[in-house]
Amino acid sequence: MKRSTIVLLTLALMVGLLLSACSGAQETAKDDSLERIKQAGKFIVGLDDTFAPMGFRDEEGNIVGFDIDLAKEAAKRLGVEVEFKPIDWNSKELELKNKKIDMIWNGLTITEDRKKNMAFTKPYLVNTQIIIVPEGSSIKSKADLAGKKVGVQMSSSGLEALKKDKEVYDSLAEVVEYPDYLEAFLDLKAGRIDAVVADEILGRYYIEKRNENFVILDDNFGTEEYGVGLRLEDKQLLEALNRVLDEMKQDGTMSEISKKWFGEDIIKK
Structure with missing residues (x-):
């Protein structure tokens, strides 16, 4: 084998080892x-x-x-x-x-x-996406949401759950997205929206602590895990x-x- 070929092979081997070492170092850095x-x-x-x-x-x-x-x-x-x-x-x-x-x-x-x-x-924890409406509302089930305005938090699992139920989602007059659920509940109380889809853990706690005249429907948009x-x-x-x-x-x-x-x-x- 010619000397030039040996040198090139040696250099290639050294470069390969260096690249491997660098890659290993990067992987280690990612997992520290x-x-x-x-x-x-x-x-x-x-x-x-x-x-x-x-x-x-x-x-x-x-x-x-x-x-x-x-x-x-x-x-x-x-x-x-x-x-x-x-x-x-x-x-x-x-x-x-x-x-x-x-x-x-x-x-x-x-x-x-x-x-x-x-x-x-x-x-x-296991959670459920529930439907909350004002006391006395004509909305008694998911089907009754047709033509209504429903509030959810932006980028929330409640919004995802609502979108997954395509039949209900497509029937809504409007989905109003809020930065947080407090604003959604205030609009629900004021009558600016007809219902809110929210985490059961949040919804029940809010209704109890605020003593709000809200009702949780038997229908829901499924369970999930935290x-x-x-x-x-x-x-x-x-x-x-x-x-x-x-x-x-x-x-x-x-x-x-x-x-x-x-x-x-x-x-x-």
Whole structure:
């Protein structure tokens, strides 16, 4: 074999090894999420701070709620702090992608579309998309929504569930999208819309606490599961979070937090 050929083969081998090493380093960098959180001493949770009782502000302006307590306990078990950052729910995937937050923990429904942009923990709650109307409304079922104005939150699972029921969705006069459900409920009370499609956990809590003259129909748009959303590449953090959530289920901590906020244990087993 000619000397020039040997040199070229040697160079090609060296370049290949260097590229492989660089690729390995990149893969390692992509999966250092847990170490990064440990070094920072905290993880940042993005949330809609009007989504009671999962994450919302109390009368003193403090962020409280079921998911807030879960996140605080998980952070404690991971040996770090937690920071809660209110975000525009319509831009939640972008906030996560741009690393302005580390996770979304706020009654986040696990859907196939969302799985394309984020990783999810194991589900911890089951929820239903319910229909809420004013007391005395002529709307008694999904079929009665034909020709009506229905309110939902932007980029919500309620909107997704409504769109999936094509027959009902196509029959509506208008779908009004709101930045948060509080605005939707205010418009429902004022008669500007005829119904709201929302998470059962949120809807029942709102009606009870506000003593609103709203009615929840027997018909609904299906059940779903809540999980914590993380970046797709943050596999270490996802694994660690799943571990502590499992521990919290097994030792009864999650059940106690559920009883505090819902009066009963509604944790998904």
